[in-house]
Amino acid sequence: MLANTNESWGVVSRSFHWLTFVLVLIQIPLGFYMVDAYEVYKIDYADDTVFMRASLAHNTLGFLFLLLVLARLSWRLKQRVPAMSAALSVYQRALARLTHWAFYLLMIVYPLSGWAALSAYEFDFPIFFFGWNSVPGIVPSVQEGALFDYEFFADIHKLCWQFGAGLLGLHVVAALWHGFVRRDGVLERMLRG
Ligand code: HEM
Numbered sequence: 001m002l003a004n005t006n007e008s009w010g011v012v013s014r015s016f017h018w019l020t021f022v023l024v025l026i027q028i029p030l031g032f033y034m035v036d037a038y039e040v041y042k043i044d045y046a047d048d049t050v051f052m053r054a055s056l057a058h059n060t061l062g063f064l065f066l067l068l069v070l071a072r073l074s075w076r077l078k079q080r081v082p083a084m085s086a087a088l089s090v091y092q093r094a095l096a097r098l099t100h101w102a103f104y105l106l107m108i109v110y111p112l113s114g115w116a117a118l119s120a121y122e123f124d125f126p127i128f129f130f131g132w133n134s135v136p137g138i139v140p141s142v143q144e145g146a147l148f149d150y151e152f153f154a155d156i157h158k159l160c161w162q163f164g165a166g167l168l169g170l171h172v173v174a175a176l177w178h179g180f181v182r183r184d185g186v187l188e189r190m191l192r193g
């Protein structure tokens with residue numbers, strides 16, 4: 001079934017959910033790798049350095065991630081949402097809803113903060129999307145030390161990682177609890193529908 005039903009997630013929602021997860025699994029180590037590579041090569045972007053190739057991959061995947069999340073969110077808002085298990089307490093449902101919406105917010109702020117950091121950078125620096133190396137900025141380029149400079153947005157980008165790790169921990173513990181302790185079908189309906 002493509003669409004969601006009252007009982008379960010359809011193929012589209014499930015594909016969005018797991019594709020997002022796979023992209024995050026690639027983007028996080030790639031982000032750290034890129035930052036490490038920068039320490040070695042610095043801003044030698046005239047050359048085809050490991051840092052430049054990592055940037056190209058990280059930016060491109062980040063933009064694809066943003067497009068994916070926007071598509072996912074519009075699908076989510078148009079679709080019915082499977083009912084939550086009646087056995088859950090009011091407090092558990094509220095926590096689940098809060099976690100899910102916090103994820104959506106995070107999935108938008110994450111790529112936007114990375115994009116904004118590069119836009120704010122005081123030097124002319126490439127922002128890649130596949131072969132295109134001059135994606136326009138979303139905030140003005142300012143000197144280091146200005147209020148909304150590179151560091152400001154890069155710090156938000158880094159906070160996303162810490163906040164996201166906490167949220168994911170909570171989410172995965174809850175999913176496994178449903179799957180192996182409660183065995184109430186909540187994990188199955190995101191896996192097999
Ligand atoms: C969902 C998408 C993204 C994820 C999960 C992600 C993840 C990460 C991670 C884990 C780091 C290393 C953070 C650290 O040093 O503490 C990083 C760094 C960085 N990312 Fe992303 N990123 C995403 C999208 C983007 C996009 C779209 C751009 C730009 C177009 C971008 C630009 C950057 C930059 C400039 C840094 C270096 C920040 C610094 O100064 O340390 N990211 N990213």
Ligand code: HEM
Pocket residue numbers: 013017020021024076082084099100101103104107168171172175176186187188189190191
């Ligand atoms: C980057 C990682 C992840 C993100 C951002 C994420 C996000 C979300 C969101 C927003 C929902 C709400 C449903 C929706 O609107 O589509 C959801 C549901 C769900 N997620 Fe994840 N998730 C992630 C990883 C995981 C992992 C690793 C597992 C399993 C171990 C998991 C298991 C589930 C389950 C079982 C549901 C269904 C809840 C229900 O049916 O009420 N998720 N996830």
